[in-house]
Amino acid sequence: MADTTDTKSSNQMWGGRFASGPDAIMEEINASIGFDKKLFAQDIRGSIAHATMLAHQGIISAEDRDKIVHGLNTILSEIESGNFEFSRRLEDIHMNIEARLATLIGPAAGRLHTARSRNDQVALDFRLWVKEELEKTEKMLTGLIAAFLDRADEHAESVMPGFTHLQTAQPVTFGHHCMAYVEMFGRDRSRVRHAIEHLDESPIGAAALAGTGYPIDRHMTAKALGFREPTRNSIDTVSDRDFAIEFLSIAAITGMHLSRLAEEIVIWSTPQFGFVRLSDAFSTGSSIMPQKKNPDAAELVRAKTGRINGSLVALLTIMKGLPLAYSKDMQEDKEQVFDAAESLELAIAAMTGMVRDMTVNTARMKAAAGSGFSTATDLADWLVREAGLPFRDAHHVTGRAVALAESKGCDLAELPLADLQAIHAAITDKVYDVLTVEASVASRKSFGGTAPSEVRRQIAFWRARN
């Protein structure tokens, strides 16, 4: 569409009481079209539902409705095919579309804005957009969980060191470690589902803030737009951005989980750890050091999280001091959400690819699992179980065995029986059964524990829910 508005004349949409047009800086600070054009499809959908309802209620004629709907569909294809000229002077997506409608269908276009305001219009468009994004996020998380379930299945028996303080703690299985992420992303996905439930109310018809005197049917528009029901308070409706903040907070929590995983992948893929090898598809080389394979994708996932957190804090801060109902501050909600959504999508997609593609070095993991006296707790538990020692005493005895092994430069399982018996007479050669990493792992059959049988139970639980 050619932008024919004269710079000096007042705005053709709301300029009735204005003698002249805005200052250039005013126009620049005021316009949102640069980013809210992303909402074009939602805006058109909302307007079609609104016009249809207006005609159904006898507020506009069926003839005007047909012109409006036809015109809006034309605009939709113009925008989709890149044949629409957005104008900054028309401020935002709502007025760009309405102005084009006027050019296409004439005076009937002016009837579309009956019984609504840009305040409920933008609340609608943005809600629809966030709802779709949440639905996309839900699917992507399901894909990530599926990738982890496959890796967990494959490695239900592969032993690796479990860490606390990033110090070797007790042997676990790699499958169990994968399932920890399944739990995290499963919770993220259920947060997404709750958020969809929370925002599933239609704002359109709240009008500027007080509702309208026209006999509209908000239940009809709610239904047509796929919402469960209309919102119940018109003031809240135009001033609420909880749905966007909720999306950002879920993105931040999910991002935090992704970032922890990214950090682990960075550590695991160092030559020092060597637990995993990233595929060529998800790593890069160095321009100067030919031996290097860098986990750039994981590092960028870690970084995206910072960006998402920034968006959450930005929108919380934008909203915190606003009196009810709408204030223009709220226009700043969109870029935060758009940017966070893009970061989150990329991060989940990259992580799903890395998890699916990475090669797991089970030999390195197993060797590391046995180092650092990782079966010390198993020795203590054996002393409690077989020799009847109180756990505190068993802990002390085990500590002495660890100190001895350390001074000899060997593992607990390599200490001769005589040495162990010198520390505590009740120790027999049966103790060696629990000092291997496999025995340690297999013994932890408590619900949610690391034993392969338990890991498989949890995999089955999640397979049935994914």
Ligand code: ARG
């Ligand atoms: N572009 C505006 C926004 O994103 C639309 C709503 C404008 N409403 C108003 N009363 N000026 O918030």
